[in-house]
Amino acid sequence: MTEAFLNLPDLKGIIIGGPGYSKEEFATGEYLHHELKKKVLPTFLDTGYTDEYGLRELVEKSREILSGLDLMREKSLVQRLMEEIRKEDGGLAAYGEDQVRHALQLGAVETLLVSEGLRKSRLRLRCANGDWDGEKTVAEDGELPTCPKDGGTLVVVENRDLIEDLTSIAGGMGTTVELISKDSEEGQLLLRAFGGIAAILRFRVT
Numbered sequence: 001m002t003e004a005f006l007n008l009p010d011l012k013g014i015i016i017g018g019p020g021y022s023k024e025e026f027a028t029g030e031y032l033h034h035e036l037k038k039k040v041l042p043t044f045l046d047t048g049y050t051d052e053y054g055l056r057e058l059v060e061k062s063r064e065i066l067s068g069l070d071l072m073r074e075k076s077l078v079q080r081l082m083e084e085i086r087k088e089d090g091g092l093a094a095y096g097e098d099q100v101r102h103a104l105q106l107g108a109v110e111t112l113l114v115s116e117g118l119r120k121s122r123l124r125l126r127c128a129n130g131d132w133d134g135e136k137t138v139a140e141d142g143e144l145p146t147c148p149k150d151g152g153t154l155v156v157v158e159n160r161d162l163i164e165d166l167t168s169i170a171g172g173m174g175t176t177v178e179l180i181s182k183d184s185e186e187g188q189l190l191l192r193a194f195g196g197i198a199a200i201l202r203f204r205v206t
Contacts, residue, residue, distance in 0.1 A: 002033045012069055017045035017058040041065060070181075077113060077178055078186035081198050092201040095194040097137060097162075104166065107173045108205045114163050115196030117182045122165040124158035137162055166197070 047054040084091030126133040127147040
């Protein structure tokens with residue numbers, strides 16, 4: 001375990017399971033490196049097997065624990081965003097599609113936070129009479145805007161999911177993308193207060 005896990009930078013936790021009391025003895029005894037001991041999650045899971053079937057059983061029983069870890073990570077990210085926003089100078093934060101898109105294109109975004117409840121499309125549009133083309137974001141079931149130049153009808157040239165559109169920009173800039181669930185108070189805050197899109201920045205942008 002020391003060879004396999006000690007130098008893993010992204011190790012979030014270790015789940016221990018097995019039949020009988022051996023798992024508790026293994027977890028609390030002097031068998032693990034002290035740094036790995038800190039990563040052991042407090043819930044020990046019972047399994048009926050010690051072979052490959054036991055591993056499958058352990059994974060199945062761990063779903064709720066793993067889901068809880070994801071939720072805690074997401075809550076922590078949104079809380080960090082709020083800490084930046086509350087700073088007098090606005091901190092290293094951006095929110096709302098226009099502000100975040102600008103920061104993404106400049107390579108300023110460290111972590112992009114997108115709500116899983118976001119239901120919008122990024123459309124490439126062209127005026128029917130050919131005197132304007134550009135991009136707009138609309139709700140999935142929303143009506144098309146009119147041409148900003150003459151008020152005429154717009155034709156959809158390309159339709160992309162907004163999350164996929166932002167993620168593709170982030171991918172080219174080395175930005176981490178975090179999809180935030182709606183199941184927490186912080187997740188609801190991201191969706192309702194910031195339109196489901198926010199970012200923690202590497203550096204401030206204007």
